[in-house]
Amino acid sequence: MKTTFKQFFNIQTTLKIFVVILILFSYASILCHKINLPTDDLGRHLTNGEIIWQTKSVAQTNLYSYTEPDFESANHHWLSGVVFYLLFKIIGFSGLVIFKIILLLAVFSLVLFISIRRGNFWIASLASIPAIYILSERTDLRPEIFSYFFTALFLFFLYDLEENPAKNRIFWLIPLQLLWANLHIYFFIGIAMTAGFLLEKIITHRKALKNNPLIKKLSFLFLSLIAISLINPYGIKLLLYPLNIFKNYGYDIVENKSPFFLQHLMHNPAISAFKIAVALLIISFFFSFRQWLVFRPIFLFLASLSTTIAGFLMIRNFPFFALIFLPAISINLKNAAERIKIEIEIINERVSSVLKIALPCILTGVIILIFSHYLNEAFFKNKEKGVGLTFQSNASAEFLIKENLKGPIFNNYDIGSYLIYHLYPKEKVFVDNRPEAYPKDFFDYTYLPMQMNEETWQKIDKKYNFNIIYFTQQEGTWWGQSFLRQRLRNDGWAPIYADSQAVILIKNSPENQTIIQQYKITKENIIDKIIYLKDNNFKIQMDGVHLLDLIDRHDLAFDWCQELNKKYPNEGRVWLEMGYLKSAENNQASLEGSSQYLEKAIELGEDLPATYDQLGLIYFNLGQFLKAKSAWQQALNIDSKNQNAKDYLKQYEALNLP
Incomplete structure (x- = not known):
């Protein structure tokens, strides 16, 4: 015993x-994953620490921004x-x-x-x-x-x-x-x-x-x-x-x-x-x-x-x-x-x-x-496994510094701390990821409206005379994505740098012609400039797809997705992306293909309200009205507050469809 x-x-x-x-x-x-410096706050914390250690004092104001430098924070x-x-x-x-x-x-x-x-x-x-x-x-x-x-x-x-x-x-x-x-x-x-x-x-x-x-x-x-x-x-x-x-x-x-x-x-x-x-x-x-x-x-x-x-x-x-x-x-x-x-x-x-x-x-x-x-x-x-920095964490800032590019820079919220780390005090930022360090009115009446409204953008651009637009390429807001696409389609700005992390555009002015001629990214040369992304992990390859989509090369983005689909046949995000890309062609065959891709994405777990909203639109354009109605109703079943689905169903009823 x-x-x-x-x-x-x-x-x-x-x-x-x-x-x-x-x-x-x-x-x-x-x-155990690497630091993604372009979107992390860490860059600003390191700069804070350096300034405090050297000056033996803590700033009482915003400090890093040229828009609100004296705002108490x-x-x-x-x-x-x-x-x-x-x-x-x-x-x-x-x-x-x-x-x-x-x-x-x-x-x-x-x-x-x-x-x-x-x-x-x-x-x-x-x-x-x-x-x-x-x-x-x-x-x-x-x-x-x-x-x-x-x-x-x-x-x-x-x-x-x-x-x-x-x-x-x-x-x-x-x-x-x-x-x-x-x-x-x-x-x-x-x-x-x-x-x-x-x-x-x-x-x-x-x-x-x-x-x-x-x-x-x-x-x-x-x-x-x-x-x-x-x-x-x-x-x-x-x-x-x-x-x-x-x-x-x-x-x-x-x-x-x-x-x-x-x-x-x-x-x-x-x-x-x-x-x-x-x-x-x-x-x-x-x-x-x-x-x-x-x-x-x-x-x-x-x-x-x-x-x-x-x-x-x-x-x-x-x-x-x-x-x-x-x-x-x-x-x-x-x-x-x-x-x-x-x-x-x-x-x-x-x-x-x-x-x-x-x-x-x-x-x-x-x-x-x-x-x-x-x-x-x-x-x-x-995320990237391991220690240190993620792929291309410093690449975009190193390009800006190497080419001695000057501001004023209009940057998006997410990349602010990154620019502070690399550029302060030579360059200050338009905004950074500290909402409390800026007046609420700054976001309500400047930062957000200038991305949503072309007239407001022109007005603010005239005020600050921006020379550089510097965004994370995976900007997570609809207004940021819309703004970036508009600038890429506008001859007044030229994209000169793009990687898995960031996109840099420069004003198409006489002073910038040398750098534009040397580095301008076009629909014709985009694939040559980012082809190396195919040799990396799933996330980075999807970043490449997003870049192609941003510059309106939906055909190349779709081809890239098809290659990814062969490697990752059960990855819902690839099917989802193919569904969105195919719908952009807006013809009968492409819409039918798009609906099949989105249905497969849902089957593989991408069953979010936004997916059903898009699927409903495609069904509607195909004349499959009952399927469209069902998709929008499913979106509401998941999220009863989904305004898009409510609006679609309201319009559906106004047309007296079955």
């Missing part, structure tokens, strides 16, 4: 070690810029990726440790599956990684105080809060967590509050965290900044959107995992509340409720939900797991021994099966 127990213990221990390694390796695998993550800059000087871009991986693995390891120690190993392990899916939404190198780190540390020290109330380790949180307040705007989370923990102890010890040492410590800590947060370059303004930042926020960005909105625009496994995790968390609290007399999870409930609401409001808050979800569900279901264990022991001893080994093995198999999703190419179709 002694040998059997030893063998059982060894199997259990080996399985647990293997599962922990697998979980951490799976998370590390999704963190708080750099709420100034210390992150300094940290990134100093690390970059020592270890470069590759080292920064490794630093991010190590830091975020430490965060997850600490939260997993808390979940296992205070909860149940197998519940924590299984809960890691949706948690990592949720965390996959935010894997870039940003100042927010420090907020994840401090959230985990606060959890650890608060629970440590509960286990060791006589110890004073909890006061390490005060200097940590000082760092947090200067590293990232989410520093208030530490104050909120302490307040929640204090509230739980007040309710739990409400009959013996007087001279309670635990409550005294937490009260002192709470007040100290608020006070220490005032030590920053902006004083009380930064302390209150989280409450005020959206009062002047004129530009909508994806990370600030609700998952309910985004689920109709893209397929995102993090959104599905978030919904599943919320449902599981609610169920776990039913088990927890049944034990109210012996276990009162007030802190966990408040933290779970807060992060759930935050996640439903903005997708950027997903990681904070995941970091609370993991310990919450493990702790809530701990007793339920113990009861299952007791029930197994009551069963016949032989059956019980088999189950004790079989169940962990089955659970391990489930974890391997699900996590294997991240170990194939699927997750990395929009």
Whole structure:
């Protein structure tokens, strides 16, 4: 019997070690991707850090823009810029990726440790599956990684105080809060967590509050965290900044959107995992509340409720939900797991021994099966594996610098930080990806209208006399895409550079004729200039298709898609692109082909409202009215607020069609 127990213990221990390694390796695998500098904020953070390190001061105004240089703006993550800059000087871009991986693995390891120690190993392990899916939404190198780190540390020290109330380790949180307040705007989370923990102890010890040492410590800590947060370059303004930042926020960005909105625009496994995790968390609290007399999870409930609401409001808050979800569900279901264990022991001893080994093995198999999703190419179709910078990250800026091209530059929102990194202070930007650093009116009455309205564009162009237009070629907004296509079709501007990341146009003026003659991209020579993109990964090849589409070479783009289709026959995005490209020809045969391609794309998972909207239009132009109506109705079934489908159906009814 002694040998059997030893063998059982060894199997259990080996399985647990293997599962922990697998979980951490799976998370590390999704963190190990390159920095896409043209669209990341990192370039601006590095420039911030360099300026602060050299001048020993933090800017109080916009600084980088020639449009709003004097607009007051708080750099709420100034210390992150300094940290990134100093690390970059020592270890470069590759080292920064490794630093991010190590830091975020430490965060997850600490939260997993808390979940296992205070909860149940197998519940924590299984809960890691949706948690990592949720965390996959935010894997870039940003100042927010420090907020994840401090959230985990606060959890650890608060629970440590509960286990060791006589110890004073909890006061390490005060200097940590000082760092947090200067590293990232989410520093208030530490104050909120302490307040929640204090509230739980007040309710739990409400009959013996007087001279309670635990409550005294937490009260002192709470007040100290608020006070220490005032030590920053902006004083009380930064302390209150989280409450005020959206009062002047004129530009909508994806990370600030609700998952309910985004689920109709893209397929995102993090959104599905978030919904599943919320449902599981609610169920776990039913088990927890049944034990109210012996276990009162007030802190966990408040933290779970807060992060759930935050996640439903903005997708950027997903990681904070995941970091609370993991310990919450493990702790809530701990007793339920113990009861299952007791029930197994009551069963016949032989059956019980088999189950004790079989169940962990089955659970391990489930974890391997699900996590294997991240170990194939699927997750990395929009990211490049490895460390350092993505393909052609610096190429467009190097071209601009080499050719000594001068502004003023009209750039799009996404590429602003990149241009700051490469060109400041010689050139300033029109806009960059800091909505709070520009007046709301700037976006409402300048930046957006000039891309939507030709007359406004001409007026603003006359005001600033732009010499360069510099856009990310995968500009994500309809107005940006429309504007770029119009400029490419306009003889007043000449495209002189295009790659998988960016497009540069120069004004067709007498002073620029030499550079135009040397580098101008035309419909005739575009394929020769970008043919090298075919030798790269799926994403970069699709970038090549997009470039051909931008310059109105739909025929070449379609041919390129057909080649891709042979390599990736089950990739819905290729079928979708072929459907859109074929519809541009607008004849009977091409429309019939387009409908078939879009139907195939839907079959392969591209079943989004926009796809059904387009398919309905094609059916309508083919005279297949009932199919058109059905497609638009399906778009509304997916998203009841889809305005395009509503408008199409309204026009359909006005025509008295069947």
